[in-house]
Amino acid sequence: MTAADSTPPECVPSPHAARTSHPAASDLRRGADSICLKEVTLARGGRIVLSEISLAIPQGSFVGVLGANGAGKTTLFHALLGLEPTMRGSLSINGQPVRRGNRSVGYMPQMRKLTGGQFTGWSMVASALHGQRWGLPWYGRAARAAVEAALAAVDAQSLAHRPVGTLSGGERQRLLLAQTLLDNPSVLLLDEPLASLDPARMRETVARIHALARARGMTVLMSAHDINPLLGLMDHVLYLARGRALLGTVEQVITTEALTALYGAPVDVVRAGGRVFVVAEGGGSVLQEHDCGGCGVHA
Template sequence: MTPAAQTRTPAVSLQNARLAFGERTLWRDLQLDVAPGEFVAVLGPNGSGKTSLLKVLLGQLNLSDGTAQVAGRSARAGNSDVGYIPQQKSLDAGVPLRGRDLVGLGVDGHQWGIGLRNRARRRRIVDEVLDEVGAQHFADAPLGTLSGGEQQRLRVAQSLVGDPKVLLCDEPLLSLDLANQQLVSGLIERRRRTYDTAVLFVTHEINPILPMVDRVVYIVDGKFRIGHPREVMTSQVLSELYQTDVDVLHVRGRLIVVGTGDAVDALGSTGDHHPGEDH
């Protein structure tokens, strides 16, 4: 994040934000301004409200209190200022779409009929983002024949077709091997540094993206901490959030969290993680 970025309109702004489902409040009094080009990791156990935070910014959920803005305007559905990268989910071999068809859906999603009115422009936009993520050589292959890493690279391309000011990433490295984790996270990092695109990155495992992260938002049971990883990812802070003893170890540039229950699973440091619906 450059000094100039800090003086511009926030890419994302949440003020006095509260989100509740019935009697259960996921988080309250959330104050967060994300500057252009800033990389923010959103951490916490299942059910803490990480994905719901992204859904608010996508215009899919309304806050219970407070305001949510993207690029200076209220969060809304179909906002071309927002790119979204979901989890990697393998597609069935029978899916008839090609790679470039998946990417093209990102063009059509923001403006009805753009593909019909100007097909040449649509193809140019798709080709440009395919080039950006290095996916031209498999863009015409059926999606079901592509590897998980190749499919996820296409989802990154799809998120970029609107030239977004903000990238919202929901566990985009899940189920990818180490090489493809590095490839996909590298594409996201290159985008934000080249175009000053802000990134909100929901994850259970911070280590693959740790060198990129400017700040962390860590949410547990309605409580949260925001700050640089070295300020938030400490034994004291996580023990306070989880209300139990948690140790954070620094081993060869990686963070290892040792605790109990969700305190262990929150960073994927031990055991198997079985993702569920995250409200």
């Protein structure tokens, strides 16, 4: 994999992937490509969002997906979930074309509104089992075991009997992460899972997801508006801007030269105090989601 986005990659399929439509991460060969895009163009509302994107993400990679508001992070996730049609090109996961309802892919959507706050943490996690919804009265033994295992994986057993409405943002994030693990996915797509967490919780959440992914061999794509909580844990950055994508290591992608070329306008990458800042000409933040005056210019 290189930081260039022009040459279509030759995706390396896992020899085990074709045996089942829902391979566990441990069944997939490390070194094979988990996610593969070939000359993909995606549009929303009649407007092209991502154009001619080609990239290959190796099995087991932990990838930070960065880009300003509207850069196409959610659109890309929806395309990988088979929820968004491609205008051109092909997308595959574990060597198979993307399809809706693929249980190999765990997804945490953006803008998760809290509904059913009176239900317990256990019920909230269980509600995601095979598309079930809140408060079903009975689950079989296998379903209950899956919920227990998912809660244990995120260290949330103590939240199982708490009403969700009484939980902190970070505790709810853990339950949402548990939901994504129910089907033992080999790929996790997490759309801004750090939103609304304080810096300490952000770091803790990234470390938890990273450890889980490493232990299970899962490929993780995590979108974010601040690169800093991901530093040191990401294997790769996928940076989206102007309909284009740049994939590579932090050292390859988060540079003044690479990002200036991607944006087609002067961008400065400043490193200070172990943190990284991506700053547009004139001093404004390139990535920061909210407009908060002098609150910083984090990438």
